[in-house]
Amino acid sequence: MVKSKLKVPALLLSIAFMSMLLAACGSGNHSNTAAGNDASPPPASTAPAASPAQTKMTDGLGHEVEVPADPQRIIASYLEDYLVSLGVKPVAQWSVANGTQEYLQDSLKDLPTIPYDLPLEAVTSFDPDLLIIGSNSAVEGGKYDQYAKIAPTFVLGDEVNNDWRKALLKIGEVLHKSDEAQKVLDDYEKKAADAKAKLEAAIPGKSVAAVWLVQGKFYVVSDKLSSGAVLYKDLGLKAPEVVKEISASGAGNWNAISLEKLADLDADYLILVNSDKDSGSAALNDALWKSVPAVKNGNVYEYPKSSSWLYYGPVASSQMVDNLLKDIVK
Amino acid sequence: MGAFMSESERRKRRKAWLVAAILSAAIAVVFVVSMNTGVIRLSPIDVLRTLAGGGTERQQLILFDFRLPRIVISLLIGAGLAVSGAVLQALSRNALADPGIIGINSGAGLIVLLFIAYYPAPAATPAYLLPLLAWAGGGAAAALVFLLSYRRHKGLSSNRLILNGVAVNSGFAAVTIVVSLRINPEQYQFVATWMAGSIWGKDWSYVLALLPFIAILLPYVLFKSRTLNVLNLGTPMATGLGAFVSREQVLLLAAAVGLAGSCVAVSGSIGFVGLIAPHLARRLVGQRYQALLPVTALSGALLVMAADTIAKVILQPAEIPTGIIVAAVGAPYFLYLLYRSK
CATH class of the missing domain: 3.40.50.1980 (Nitrogenase molybdenum iron protein domain)
Structure with a gap:
């Protein structure tokens, strides 16, 4: 709604600016910008294919999320541990300026990285079909709505996010792998009990x-x-x-x-x-x-x-x- | 008044118009560049086509939902913070005043921190809550500084304003550090980037939230240009005008707080614009607030928009908080200004 209201003034404004730029191009010094970009194909128009079946789930912050039946392009930044344990490969992995989660690199090697604060365009560039986000503060300030425009976005919420057992089971549920998640958990508890002895x-x-x-x-x-x-x-x-x-x-x-x-x-x-x-x-x-x-x-x-x-x-x-x-x- | 305008006065006016026109043109150019800048490549042709209503769904999403609101917001907060700084410099008759000095940034920052640390979020918080709180926090800090600086018969003392501002700021900063030691890393990350001035409200709803403040307070301040000229002149004249002055001072201070508070609420703590833009404008068009204010607004808008464009590209695909770029560009320039003016 907001968008459509603002489109017209934004359009007029931008056309005015664009014509100025084009006029400047005419004088010859800006021609390289246009030429440089023409060479590359325009970004593929990937209207998300309508998934055959979706499940409605309520996330940790109360959003109704249409989770795809079989998500293929997942981004779950800083939650890669869970995906690895479930044998799921995301399309991009968490990173900060000085690295990634090195202990997971046996499984995530060569996977492209995404900055920890998930800039909107960086997320869009991976064409994800499901976003899983851990903490509340990551979507603070209307960011949830913007992520949700890119792909269905499921926020675990701080309470779940701070307890890895809960987070594992919840992510298992979202990915329709509850049984696998339970098995991962059981295996760990058994391993820990053995080690304890x-x-x-x-x-x-x-x-x-x-x-x-x-x-x-x-x-x-x-x-x-x-x-x-x-x-x-x-x-x-x-x-x-x-x-x-x-x-x-x-x-x-x-x-x-x-x-x-x-x-x-x-x-x-x-x-x-x-x-x-x-x-x-x-x-x-x-x-x-x-x-x-x-x-x-x-x-x-x-x-x-x-x-x-x-x-x-x-x-x-x-x-x-x-x-x-x-x-x-x- | 116009009839008695001298030749030099007329020349000054012409110059002010020229400067304003050049700044506007620069803003237009950066606007276009910024629309074409981002992780995802949109060629100028794509941008044009998308603006004209064509383009793929994805291109529309990127341009209308991600890029344009952010550009418009950076323009608005640049103008708002800059004008707020210019007003505060006149009120305090201190060239070093800026919105930060009366506690707006630290007050807003502390509230944001407390909110992130202690707000139990069982459900999604409405998008307006955080900016509203930040605005209230900034306003409360400014009110505190104001109350401490106000004397019943003497009005607002500019020295007190600055000194109390420094004191209140350090107090708030101390509490901020204590609290931030006790929160978890993810929360800290959010607060830290907020305080570094990442323009974090990047949605049209924030443009709409900010617009009324700018649309009302900016013209109001412009309307008060002459008062600002008088206030800027200093004590003898100001005391001569007595009670009138202190009322005007209070109203203008409130306007400056409203402008800066609403900007900081949406952008996070961006410093320096309010300090540097008026200085830049003063060099370009002189002290007269009728010319100074519009040029200040334009240079502030240009500065923040350009900084935000740089912030988007310099570490692609990661983004650096815009406030850091503003400081990185602004600090050397400011030193240069000080050096030149001796």
Whole structure:
């Protein structure tokens, strides 16, 4: 409605401008713009083919979404973990200026990237037939309506998005793969239970903490979120007091910890996610770090930033379990 | 008054018209370039055909729903922020004043942050809610600065306005940092890009929301050009005019806040336009607000639209927040201006 109302003035305005441009072209200095573009074929007119069957679903924000029966060109930015676990290949993958989700690249290699903030035209350029979006803030400010004009758009919503089990089942439902999703979940729970038993046998009653080093600063994982949920909930490892204390006062997945506090870290084992490897990880030469009990005893397991420890999802969690089985249980 | 116009006055007017015409032409050119710019390639022929009602569904979507509203919004906020800055510079008689200084950006930013962090969103939030809150936040911050700077018998003190603005801004910034440490990365990302001035309302509905403010307040301020000239002259004359002045000050301040607040609400925190556009205009046409204001509006519009066009292409397919480009272009130019004017 708004569009049609504004089309006419916008049209008149633009024609006025266009004629000015054309007049300028006549004088000879702008001719290259037109010539350059003529060579390439105009974008294919891909009116979305009417899907034979669609299902109406209500997304996490209450939108009625017509989900195609068999979506072929999915964009589910930052939700690729779930798609990979379900054996679905999206048409583009999440990216930021300095990379992609490296732990998924076995499955997503060579897949084109899309910027994390999903610019409208970049999304359109992939001709998606289904968009799945995680958090509320990604569609804030009328963006939902604009995405929905490109393709049916399903928003999980923060509540589902923050719990990977719920998100997995929901995405399974959207993709008509509920059974597969349930199986992925069951397989993971079984794998985690096995690993839990093995860890109990290998390091009975020992505590473990995950520490992330990035740009010279240490962060410790929450005792309930992200990889903390895998360590303490799924694998039943003991959370050190310091971790509990910091998690109680911080709200993030990873909370900053000072070097002094780190020296108090009473964990028997440390998982170190090192994002500073390339820049020399100077912080690891600090005397205080070296005085952390687990470091002194040589019980540190270091993983690169390309590992899955900073993420969450079925594939990420499963890879964390693999890491521990390989390095601690052996 | 016109009858007594001197020759130099007449020359100045001619120059102002000429400058305005050149700026308008530049705006037209950038407008066309911007329509042809984006991740998806539309040739000028495609653009023309689509504008004429032809073109594929996809081309129409890109042009009418994605590109045009964004271009129009960048024009409007450029003009709005620039004029708001010019008014504030006259009111405070301080060449460094801009909408940011009376707390509009930080107030709006804080409200947006609180909304993103704590609004429990069980259902989709209406598109108007966030800009409305941002507007209210900016307005509240400005009102606070104003109340602190207002003295009953002396009216608005320009020094107090600036100093209180600085104080309120740092207070808001501190609270903003505390809150942003406690939110999750996705939420933080949104707030961070908002604060960097990504023009995030890119829909016709935002054009319609913004238009009334611009369409009413811009002419109002233009109508008050002479008052602004007087206010800009400084204290002796202004105190001579007494109560009249303080009433005019309040009304003009409210207009400046309304303009900047509505722009910031739609665009996110774009700084610098309100500071630099009036300076640019002053160099081009001098101090007289009758000429200064329209030229300020045009240069602000040109600046933001050009910055937004650059923001779209420079890192394709990713976009950088327009505010960053404005700052990147504006800062060196501003330094140059300061250097030239000694």
